[in-house]
Amino acid sequence: MIVLGIESSCDETSAAVVRMENGKREILSNIVASQIETHRLYGGVVPEIASRAHIEAISRITYEALDVAKVTLSDIGCIAVTSHPGLIGALLVGVNFAKSLAYSRNIPLVAVNHVKAHVAAAYLEYETLEPPFLALVVSGGHTSFYNVTSYTDFCEIGSTRDDAAGEAFDKIGRVIGMPYPGGAAMDKLAYEGDPNAIKLPSPALVGDTLDFSFSGLKTATLNYINSERQKGVEPSHADITASYTRTIVDAIKTKTDAALKLSGAKRLVLAGGVAANSHIRRGLSELCQSRGVEFCRPSLSLCSDNAAMVAAAGYFEYLNKNFADTSLNASALDD
Ligand code: KG4
Ligand code: ZN
Secondary structure: OEEEEEEOOOOEEEEEEEEEEOOEEEEEEEEEEEOHHHHHOOOOOOHHHHHHHHHHHHHHHHHHHHHHHOOOHHHOOEEEEEEEOOOHHHHHHHHHHHHHHHHHHOOOEEEEEHHHHHHHHHHHHOOOOOOOEEEEEEOOOOEEEEEEOOOOOEEEEEEEOOOOHHHHHHHHHHHOOOOOOOHHHHHHHHHHOOOOOOOOOOOEOOOOOOOEOOHHHHHHHHHHHHHHHHOOOOOOHHHHHHHHHHHHHHHHHHHHHHHHHHHOOOEEEEEOHHHHOHHHHHHHHHHHHHHOOEEEOOOHHHHOOOHHHHHHHHHHHHHOOOEEOOOOOOOOOOO
């Protein structure tokens, strides 16, 4: 079956064509139009600007995805669209576009949860991967553990109680002068600093929980930067970044270790935009190796927001007959 995926939950308009057959998964196209340059001027995503940019791009991007895949709408067996969670105005653009396309061409439509789609990216590259497994989603909006019990059923067993890991990277990146979003630039800069230079509080909550809290770490780092600046000293950006990254990686390793023990999972899937972080990838790779756990981490282009992952998740919703109709609405919230 050939699935057309459509994604517009935040600041990337994306359309993809993916062939999903028993055990065989092939990305025929995965077009992403990023709005980052536009939002950079404001230091973060401006929802109204994001919605307007999606409206301008969505039709062109969808037809480009079909052209690159060398298919037409007549070849599409199912349209999968991200319906939640995300920015409501941005989501509505993709949802309404997908509904019109599905209705006018009589193509089955399925609604996809963006977080589940991040996890489904792993099915595209690990063809033998199947549930059950443990998933860790680290993105701009989420830092959560899920027991994935089937292709469509997730049970959250831990999450952040405030900021997500991506927000935490972006906020400190901004304070040290990096353009939005600072996550990828901090990844590189961390190699140039001393990871033990600054002692920072762990975002791993103490006790019998798989939850995180990034707000204390963020405040402590801001306080350190401000107190150095008050002394007339600009602290080393590389040392801050290396220490900050090490603190986050250590916390993620600690909680992932606990989550693996609790769930008894033999496979870990890492997903979401922050899953591109090379320090997190290496830290979790070492952990999985030491525990004899298979570690599935999609390529960088499948970690950030893209519609191929939406198509993959949508395929399993289709198999479950979870069809949507023209009453489908978007929602800013998780399920
Ligand atoms: O999943 P995503 O593309 O969008 C959401 O669904 O939120 O994640 C975007 C986040 C941003 O916060 C960005 O700074 C972060 O992923 N990010 C990274 C890296 N690449 C992207 N954070 C740390 N290291 C990276 N290499
Ligand atoms: Zn995302």
